[in-house]
Amino acid sequence: MAAVLLALTGLLVKVAISASAAVPATPAGWSLVWSDDFNGSANTLPSSSNWIVDTGHAYPGGPGNWGTGEIQNYTSSTSNLSLDGAGNLRITPLRSASGEWTSARVETRRADFKPADGRVLRIESRIQMPNVTGDAALGYWPAFWALGAPYRGNYWNWPGIGEFDIMENVNGINSVWGVLHCGVNPGGPCNETSGLAANRACPGSTCQAAYHSYRFEWDRSVSPNQLRWYVDGQQFHSVNQSQFDAATWSNMTGHAGYFLLLNVAMGGAFPNALAGQTPTAATVPGRPMMVDYVAVWQSGTTTSPTPTVTPTVPPGGVDARSTIQAERYQAQSGTIVETTTDTGGGQNIGAISNGDWLRFDGVNFGSEAARQFRARVASGAAAAVSGLVQVRLDSPTGAVIGDFALANTGGWQSWRTVPANITGVTGTHTVYLTFSSGQPADFVNVNWLTFSTA
Incomplete structure (x- = not known):
């Protein structure tokens, strides 16, 4: 997102078919901090109390093409962004007759998602990636991610303020990437612009053919603190505080917290790195990312946005x-x-x-x-x-x-x-x-x- 934010542009969406599920019950010993189940009338925008809709090719005054080289124009049109009426959010990339790609990107109004000292923060979404593979998928870049709060209004302090890519995927590959961005660019402790990444195939059905849950945990209950990534409850990536110098860790974790993002980009650094210039003439528009819910829990304490x-x-x-x-x-x-x-x-x-x-x-x-x-x-x-x-x-x-x-x-x-x-x-x-x-x-x-x- 920032100047050279290669990691990903984020997005949560889910298939409107019959796969809607409620936000899971809060586990014992945890409390629900915030959630959105995407209930609402079909062909309407998600709650403006919960979400900001980003539009255009950049934040005002920020790096062009959202800092990643992606080519789509983000809009607030319900053709690109809408509830499906069955409890899902749908983000749909489209291509006009003139060849312009449009899509959608949303971010939470709250920018304070952070565990209290001694607690664990759990951020989770249930998502079906755009159901498209092969040449038809070249350039698709769905993501569910988080950016450090100081990025708002600055747009040039990435990657120091931190980025957690909870679910990232490109080109319809059956794989989920989890990525941490931090420190300086290029290089630094997070190996920018690539970040510290791991990936694996989705368990059972492919990432594109079915819903899967994608979870990130920020654990301040252990020393050194840990960051962990999961798909369907199976951990596939982790980093810990001891891997970083004190200043890098503080810059990434010492601010007010993070805001969450959901988006589907088209083209850009990540998909191009794996397949050359994307999208191509073979890329098929109109395949949405479906998001069932987004929820944030914290261990051992009660935090709620309601009285x-x-x-x-x-x-x-x-x-x-x-x-x-x-x-x-x-x-x-x-x-x-x-x-x-x-x-x-x-x-x-x-x-x-x-x-x-x-x-x-x-x-x-x-x-x-x-x-x-x-x-x-x-x-x-x-x-x-x-x-x-x-x-x-x-x-x-x-x-x-x-x-x-x-x-x-x-x-x-x-x-x-x-x-x-x-x-x-x-x-x-x-x-x-x-x-x-x-x-x-x-x-x-x-x-x-x-x-x-x-």
Whole structure:
């Protein structure tokens, strides 16, 4: 994707035939972080709450042909990208009468997929690759992959920010490639532009003739940390932290996390490397990649984008002038709990973006009005991404009684205490922290909050 992103352009799609399956049940000891089952009316686009549709031949200001030499024009047309009405996403490359190829590429709005310290993150999709082989398949390049969050808005920092190619395939070959891209280009610890790769045939039916599950695991529960690739539950590739210098590993894993991508490219460095210039006159258009679901799980903790409830407030409520730990909310929407490196350790609330909120019940302001709010916050948001941290009383849509703006502080664990004046408050209230931004990307982490008279 980046300047010389040879590894692949990613895509998830599945055959609309009768192979739809629900997102698998969450295994014991794991929690569901995020998923999309691609349910919806036929010939409609996937959820705009979950996915960004990329269009054209490049990101604005980014390398041409998506950095890989692919030739197709990505569109938002339902001819190239649509739900099939049976629980699948369909990405279909097409060729016009004039010879122009079009296709589709989507990426998750969330760019914070990352395991907490001591946890394992599992990213999985069930996909049928385009059902085409031989000369008719030359140039087809389907992929399911992930890019480091700092790539958004930069587009020239690849491969240092990291790329995990969970499923990559070219030219209709019965094989799945798993690839890691990192470090510098060319060369470096990830042997760019090729990356650190392994491949194998799909178990049982070919990759093109049937659905298979493709999984990537990022394991922070072991030392050294590990990255692992699977097809139908069978591991075929792995790398570990000890293979890299500290700076390379930190650049790849120390940021906010990753966003996921699904795409079908046509032509470009990878298919051309195996078959010469592609696509050719023999390449057949119209063979879709079918995606049944995409899901992300984490071991041993609960992280959910939907409101969740935690234990009730202790008798007497919470003193507004105490340090209220953000993770002690009574309900939330859209956030996660993660380990913090801030002074005192413990946990912070992360993955916060526009529309998310935290609820704190029984906050007692007493009879002397509190007129200032302070919060311990950090941000690793990309350039031009910022937002407001707002205080509301008794309703997440109530009047804002005070707020402050926040942009990048130097990193998701680069903490500062920010004050804001508020309308005077007395008595006991439910306090909502709400978050507002003009961009969909995460923009703030919160460790704690407190109120004072001045």
